[in-house]
Amino acid sequence: MKREVAMVTEAFAKVFGDTDGLTIVRAPGRVNLIGEHTDYNDGYVFPMAIGYDIVMAARKRPDQLVRIHACDYERMVAFSLAEPIAYDSEEPWSNYPRGVLWALQEAGVKLSGMEIAFLGTIPQGSGLSSSAALEVATAVAVKHLTGFEFTLPELALLCQRAENYFVGMKCGVMDQFISLLGREGYALLIDCRTLAYERIPLELGDYRILVCHSGVKHRLVDSEYNRRRQECESGVQVLAAEFPPVRALRDADLEMLAACRERMAPVIYKRCRHVITENERVLKSVAALKAGDLKRFGELLNQSHDSLQQDYEVSCAEIDLLVTLARKVEGVLGARITGGGFGGCTVNLIHADAIGEFTRRVLPEYHKQTGIEAQVYISTAANGAEIL
Ligand code: GLA
Numbered sequence: 001m002k003r004e005v006a007m008v009t010e011a012f013a014k015v016f017g018d019t020d021g022l023t024i025v026r027a028p029g030r031v032n033l034i035g036e037h038t039d040y041n042d043g044y045v046f047p048m049a050i051g052y053d054i055v056m057a058a059r060k061r062p063d064q065l066v067r068i069h070a071c072d073y074e075r076m077v078a079f080s081l082a083e084p085i086a087y088d089s090e091e092p093w094s095n096y097p098r099g100v101l102w103a104l105q106e107a108g109v110k111l112s113g114m115e116i117a118f119l120g121t122i123p124q125g126s127g128l129s130s131s132a133a134l135e136v137a138t139a140v141a142v143k144h145l146t147g148f149e150f151t152l153p154e155l156a157l158l159c160q161r162a163e164n165y166f167v168g169m170k171c172g173v174m175d176q177f178i179s180l181l182g183r184e185g186y187a188l189l190i191d192c193r194t195l196a197y198e199r200i201p202l203e204l205g206d207y208r209i210l211v212c213h214s215g216v217k218h219r220l221v222d223s224e225y226n227r228r229r230q231e232c233e234s235g236v237q238v239l240a241a242e243f244p245p246v247r248a249l250r251d252a253d254l255e256m257l258a259a260c261r262e263r264m265a266p267v268i269y270k271r272c273r274h275v276i277t278e279n280e281r282v283l284k285s286v287a288a289l290k291a292g293d294l295k296r297f298g299e300l301l302n303q304s305h306d307s308l309q310q311d312y313e314v315s316c317a318e319i320d321l322l323v324t325l326a327r328k329v330e331g332v333l334g335a336r337i338t339g340g341g342f343g344g345c346t347v348n349l350i351h352a353d354a355i356g357e358f359t360r361r362v363l364p365e366y367h368k369q370t371g372i373e374a375q376v377y378i379s380t381a382a383n384g385a386e387i388l
Contacts, residue, residue, distance in 0.1 A: 001026065004055040004119060005388060011071045012057040012117040021060070023144050026053045027137035027385035029122035029129045030178040031211050031347050032338050033187055034304050035282040037312055039172025041232050041275045042193035042248035044282040047174055048202060048209070048381035049182025052122040054133040055388075058141040061113035068097050071119040081111055087166065096131050097138040099162030104139075107158060109148045116141065123375065125217040127344025131167075132175030133385075135159040140180075140385045152180045152384075153195045170226050171340075182384035189286050193250055200286055202381045207294055207333065210350045210358065212326070213375040214318045214366075216343040225340055228271065228312065235272040238263050249275040274311035278304060298333025298349045305336030314341025318370055322346045325362040329354055 005024055013019050028049040035045035064081040070093050077094040079085065085102040088094050101111060118137060122130040139155050150158065159176040163169050173195070178188055186199040202209075232249055238260050239246045246252050249272055257272050264272070281300045288296035305323055309315040315323075319337045323346055326335035331354025338347040350358060359376055366374050 001053070001055070001388075004053070004121060008055050008057045008071060008117055008119050011069065011119070012115070015069045015076065015117055016067070016115045019057075023058050023141055024388040025056045025058070025137050025141045025144070025385060026388055027056070027133040027140060027179050028053045028182060028382050029133050030175055030182070031128060031209065031345070031379065032174065033209070033347060034278075034285045034301060034336075035174075036278060036304060036308055036338070036341075037228060037232075037314065038250075038275055038278050038282065039174040039190075039192040040170070040229055041279075042250035043275060043279040045172075045174045045190050045192060046187055046200075046282050046285060047178040047182075047190075048187040048379075049178050049384050050122075050128065050211070050377070050379040051382045052120075052128065052377070052379070054118055054120045054122065054130065054137040056116060056118035056137040056141050058114055058116045058145060060145050061115060063113045065113040066101065067115050068094055069115075069117040070094070071117055081105075081113060093134075095167050096134040096162070099166030100135050100138040100159060101142070102166050103158045103162040104142060104148070106161075109146065111142070111146060114142070114145060123213055123377075125344075126213045127217075127339030127341075128211070129175040129179065129339070131163070132159065132171075133179050135162055136176055136179040136385050140387070144387055153177065156180050156195075169222055170229055178384070180384050182382055184381060184383045186381055187289075189282070193248070198286075200289055202289070203292070204294065204349075206352050208350055208352050208355065208378055209380070210348040210355060211338070211377040211379060212322055212346045212348060212358075212362070213377065214322055214343055214345065215372040215374055216316065216318045218316055218342040221340060221342045224314070224342060228314065231268055231271045232275060235264060235268045238268070239272070250279060252276055270311040270313075274307045277307055277311075281307075294333055294349065301334030301336045301347070301349060302327070308337055308341065312341075316342055318366075318372065319343065319346060321369060322362065322366055322374060325365055326350075326358065329358050329361060331357070
């Protein structure tokens with residue numbers, strides 16, 4: 001982290017002249033342990049923040065000019081707050097900070113001009129939420145510079161709004177929420193309807209969370225994601241006609257779903273079944289962890305993958321291969337896809353002594369079959385965003 005702070009400070013000085021009045025913020029990426037595609041169904045999720053971050057240096061300007069420099073791309077954008085903030089299709093990375101400033105203005109926050117430089121250690125396109133971390137870093141930096149009053153859950157919703165309505169990705173609130181509220185040593189059980197949360201100590205003993213990046217990101221991620229949302233909504237319509245208290249899939253159980261099966265296309269039925277069973281698996285996982293039953297937690301991770309693969313259909317050949325190979329390694333208690341899907345990463349619950357074997361067996365075999373080098377990341381649960 002010290003290194004990244006030095007690098008971003010140096011880059012800031014180079015681009016903007018000096019470092020007077022600088023605020024430095026870090027905001028982490030995340031890995032979701034379990035609870036996939038449940039957040040936008042008012043359900044439960046169970047992510048942890050990871051030790052890979054966006055590190056941002058920012059300061060105010062006396063005028064209305066905003067200048068944002070992306071150190072990793074060596075690109076800069078500049079625009080004036082006197083004009084409406086516009087989407088930039090030439091510098092797509094800039095739409096995350098732009099979107100946050102736009103959402104703050106929409107919320108009635110009076111902004112001043114600013115200078116920002118940032119860099120990141122979260123592998124891009126990995127599904128570890130580098131974009132949510134960039135939004136969160138911007139929001140926390142601007143909050144510090146301007147001093148507006150927002151609770152952290154409110155800030156998470158604001159960043160989600162930026163992504164939904166400015167960037168155009170209809171994500172749920174999980175990624176922004178965990179990037180703001182993560183805590184070292186804890187995973188976070190979030191109720192995405194009420195935004196109530198509970199920090200659950202991640203006491204894994206000799207076990208570790210191993211994240212394996214497949215190195216693939218399939219096209220259509222966003223359109224398939226938005227389509228899944230619509231499929232869930234049409235499932236809710238059928239359920240609500242029969243059971244009026246159902247407002248979201250969170251309110252339904254398998255019995256209700258069975259009662260409506262005849263009135264649903266088979267694909268809608270499968271999508272609903274995933275979400276309903278996944279919500280149950282999150283709560284069971286938390287109970288297993290509280291009871292120190294890692295074997296059970298691992299089984300639930302495996303079941304989650306199978307459900308995402310068969311019912312929700314958001315996995316892909318490369319990820320399925322990584323999961324199959326991982327499950328053959330002795331000491332792996334569970335392996336599943338994590339994040340939005342169609343590539344990205346797997347999350348594995350693995351004995352510390354088995355990590356060597358994982359890298360020796362899974363990675364070469366994966367490379368042999370796909371021609372792609374997968375990457376392994378071991379991370380403990382990290383803190384959420386902070387001013388450094
Ligand atoms: C993406 C979205 C999240 C969540 C996951 C799937 O990461 O940004 O809101 O829906 O997919 O669980």
